[in-house]
Amino acid sequence: MRFFAYLTVLLFISHDGYCVEFHMSDVFSVLTHATVGALESIPRSIPSPSKFFELSKNVLIGFPYEIAYALINDFCSAALNSNSVFVKAKFTPKIESMSFILRTKDAHISIPINNPNALWNHTEFNSSNPLTIFVTGWKTNLKHDVSTAQDTMSAAYLCRGNVNFVTLDTAAYIDTLYSWSAFNTETIGECLSNALQSLITRYPLEKIHLIGHSLGAQICGAAGRHFTTNTKRWIPRITGLDPANPCFNNGEALSGLFRGDAQYVDVIHTNPGCLGKREAVGDADFYCNGMSPLQPGSFDVSSSHSRAWQYYAESVYPGQESNFLAKECTSMQAFETNCCHGPWISMGYATPTHVKGKYFLKTHSKSPYGENSRKYYQPVCVN
Incomplete structure (x- = not known):
């Protein structure tokens, strides 16, 4: 030897x-x-019992959905390319049927989207405060979702105070067959763009922030593109909350939200590959718990899809801006093995608008969801 x-x-x-x-x-x-x-x-x-459970849940429940939605997306792309009847909207959007809803502590004030000056001139609109416009997605308009996405986001922003918080009521135009709803996003986005073009003649562009969930994120992307085409200016920030996946593919008829649709585009992914996009489409993309289609504590794609606005709303409350800390990384495995370098970045309300890249983070299975949250913390709201 x-x-x-x-x-x-x-x-x-x-x-x-x-x-x-x-x-x-x-x-x-x-x-x-x-x-x-x-x-x-x-x-x-060797995965811990909780990690093994999450892996098993995604293999047995999540990934079959991912395959199914991939097939749906292929079908929709083929239909778009063939100009099929499936992509012809049953209800063509009419601008006079859509409204801004100015949310205050005491009222929901409806203002026609084709009369944005009425928003500016309303006594409840404070022209010195920033404007946040929130657009929801498929099957979540004001009639069906009054106690979830809009109210949750509204409560968070009104607690923070010093903001004009507005939701966009898209009437029934994204509340029909999904393919028709998807096809309508471009037209609704153009309507929103026209309203913003009129609004900025009286209101500073730099104070506007668009936030969209699911199909709402795609509407915001379309609004940003039309706005830039017509004004040669950019909306400062668009935040996409799990942008809708089926039917939206870069380079096709419905390209969806993408970096360049605003000066800064940040995206939160919570149901990648199913109802939400898997690809990195923003300047900064935050992958909550990695690329798995189901979030911790969630057993269906719909609730995981909704986690995007739940996470974001949590980050809006005063004192909770840093509840969700992420690191730029190549994968969730690298994140979990401490192989990611660079600073911790806040996801959500306080995301710095200069950071770029793919970021990964972990969340809790129930509220408060942020791993950096204080369990018994009660935000102090602005009166």
Whole structure:
């Protein structure tokens, strides 16, 4: 053995004439260290019971949905390319049927989207405060979703105070067959763009922030593109909350929200590959709990899809801006093994508008969802 341990081996590399000398003892040393390192890493690579449960849940429940939605997306792309009847909207959007809803602590004030000056002139609209417009998605208009997305987001912003919080009532135009709803996003986005073009003649553009969930995110993207085309200016920020996936593909008729639709586009992914986009489409994309289609504590794609606005709303409350801290990374596995470098970045309300890249983070399975949250913290709302 000693002979082999100290045997000198010469390796000749013929193409450049060099030879490399090394000892078998070096080889054994490397192999020994590699083996020890692998054995030491085994405990870290074995998933905990909770991690194993989440993995099993996604394999058994989540990933079959992902395959199904991939097929739906392929069908929709084929229909769009063939100009099929499936993409012809049953209800063509009419601008006179849509309204801004100015939310205050005491009232929901409806203002026609084709009369944005009425919003500016309303006594409840404070022209010195920023304007946040929230657009919801499929099957979540004001008649069907009065106690969920709009109220949750509204409560968070009104607690923070010093903001004009407005929701967009799209009437029934994204409340019909999904393909028709998807096809309507471009037209509704153009309507929103026209209203914003009129509004900025009286109100500073730099104070406007668009937020959209699901199909609402795609409406915001369309609004941003039409706005820039017509004004050669950019909306400062668009936040996409799990932008709708089926039927929206870059380079096709319905391209969806994408970086460049505003000066800054940030995206929160909570149901990637199913109801929400899997691809990174923003300047900064935040993947909550990685690329798995189901969120912790969620057993269906719909509730995971909704987590995007739930996470964002939590981050709006005073004192909770840093509840969701993420790091730029290549994968969730790299994040969990501390292989991600760089600073922690807040996801949601306080996301810095200069950061770019793909960010990963973990969340709790129930509210408060942020891993950096204080369990019994009660925000102090502005009166």
